[in-house]
Amino acid sequence: MTAARYTSYMTDKVGPLPFCPGCGHHIITRALDKALIRLQKDPKEVVIVTDIGCIGLSDRHFVLNAFHGLHGRSITYGCGLKLARPDLTVVVIQGDGGCGIGGTHLLNAARRNIGMTLIVANNFNYGMTGGQHSVTTPANGFTSTTPMGNIEGPMDLCATAAAAGASWVYRATAFDKDLDAVIARAIEQPGFAMVDIWELCTAYYSPRNQLKKNELFSLLEKCGFTHGQVVDKPRPEYSQRYRESCERAARKPKEPFVIEPKFPNALQKQTGIVIAGGAGQKIKSAATIFGQAAMLSGLEATQKDDYPITVMSGHSIAEVIVSPERIDYTAIDVPDCLILLSEEGLAKIKAWMEKLPETCVVLADEDLKIPPTKARVLSLPFKKTSRKVDRLAIATVALASLLKESGMFPLEALTTALSTFQKPAIAEKNDAAARAGFDLLIAHPAAKAGGNL
Structure with missing residues (x-):
């Protein structure tokens, strides 16, 4: 018999497990380690995903890939990892609190049958934040938020998960020898597999409810919940089916378009x-073309x-940064x-007007009443000019005027981008709008080329 290559997937370099004495999280964490030893998984090909909660502290004790995120969202991170890297073994660990907060994620991961394992450390309360009741707190259970007993029934x-379509579901306890x-x-x-592990929270739920090992098993019977295999109905896994559907489509992936500099x-x-x-003024699309x-x-x-x-309806604002150097700050x-x-755009940025320095250039449609500002203001007939070509091209008209005012790059670069x-029909109209906007400063008596930029 060949000796096991991996004898443990845990490390003691970060100190002992941080859980309370007697907490079931100790058992669950060690059981996961033993399970991985059984399977002899390559540590580089395993990812443990956790979120907020006491059990979320376990990931740093494993010598594996780990992802730690927001409360209730660990399943979503696991889904993303599996879809991006279907070769990975993805193990998601979260508590009953995380299942409540991220319930919709549990439903959809089970429904889709995404190939990951969900381990639920179920101790019937939010143990990290003071023992508040959760979606699995038993009826009449005492917690810090149900001091007279929980009037709700526990979520099974x-x-x-089974009703949502999970292909493999098992309920265990931290006391199960296997x-x-x-x-x-x-x-x-x-596919999607879930192990709901009932355990003891020795800090809050257990002492408040006199819950020990025997009482835990009695609680299972009282709730009428299955102890053991709940579902074992294999079906095709989601990420594999998704890739197969893409292959059947047989479409060649679109090559990324590389923009090579052509102009000074x-x-x-x-x-x-x-x-x-x-x-409706095509602000975003015009800004994109300008970029x-x-x-x-x-x-x-x-x-x-x-x-x-x-x-x-309402405002539409685009912020464009252009620079001869790398842009590290994008605000x-x-x-x-x-x-x-x-008027909608002016109302949205009105607070800026008093702060604008003298070096700033404001290009405004002539119909707008501009608040007092230190900036240099050029009022131009953008709306009237665009109507002669295409009323939807007003932003292109204005940006072309900016090119004439600043001289930052040639008009030909803008028309080439268009x-x-x-599409040819749209580009033709915007080309005419750009040329009209570029000439606008020449025709307008209040405008002078060669501004502050």
């Missing part, structure tokens, strides 16, 4: 541009958008250039 986690073997069987399942630029420093307009034109001119570019949940605290195209990244 196994029945819930617990490590049960966990090993769960890990070997190709005259930008000396990182420059923040804010375009403030309203819904792509900047990249065609050898510049770095970022874009952040802001708009209300109504989408088709605009004070813009170098502000483009104002609607023809490259937009």
Whole structure:
């Protein structure tokens, strides 16, 4: 018989397990280690995912990959890991509190049959935060939030997972002598597998309810919950089915488009541009084209958008940063250039106006009443100009005017971006709008080229 390559997947370099004396988490953590020893899994190919809660402290005691996240969300992280790397063995550990907070994640992981193992350390309360009741607290159970006894009935986690479509479900206790073997069987399942492990919280729930080993087994019977195998109905695993469906589609993956610099630029420093307009003015798409034109001119570019949940009404704001150097900070605290195209956009950024320095250039539609500001303001007929070409091209008109004002890169870079990244019919209209906007400063008596940028 060949000797086991891995004799333990745990380390004592971070100190002893941090759980209370007598806590079932000790047993569950050690049982997981023994299960992995049984299976002789490559540590590099195993990921333990945990979230908030006492049991979430266990991950750092394993010499494995680990992911620690928000309370109730560990299943979502596990799903993402399995979908991205289906070759990994994903073990999610969370408490009954995490199951309650992330109940919808439990339902959908079971429904989809995503190939991971969920170990639930079920001690009937939130042990880390003072022993509050959870979704599995038994009826009449005493906790810090149910001092007169819990008036709710406990959620049957196994029945819930089974109803959602889980292919393998088992209820165990921390006192089961074959617990490590049960966990090993769960890990070997190709689809979603859950082990609901009932245990003792010696800090809160057990002393408040005189719950010990014998009482725990009596509680199982009283609740009418199955002790042992609840579901064993294998079915195709989700990530495998997903990849097979993609292969059947036989579509060649779309190659990423590489933007190679073709034009010069005259930008000396990182420059923040804010375009403030309203819904329907194509603010976001125009800002994107402008950023792509900047990249065609050898510049770095970022874009952040802001708009209300109504989408088709209200403000639409785009923040574009262009820079000859790498952009590490993607927020605009004070813009170098502000483009104002609607009342909604002006109302959204009005608080900025008093803070704008003299070096800032404001390009505003002539119909807008601009609040007092130290910035240099150019009021231009953006709306009237866009109507001659396409009323939806107002942002393109204004951005082309900015190019003329700043000279940061040539108009040809913008028109090339339009023809490259937009459909021909749309690009043709926006090309005309860009040229009209570029010429606008020449025709407008109050505007002068060669601004502050």
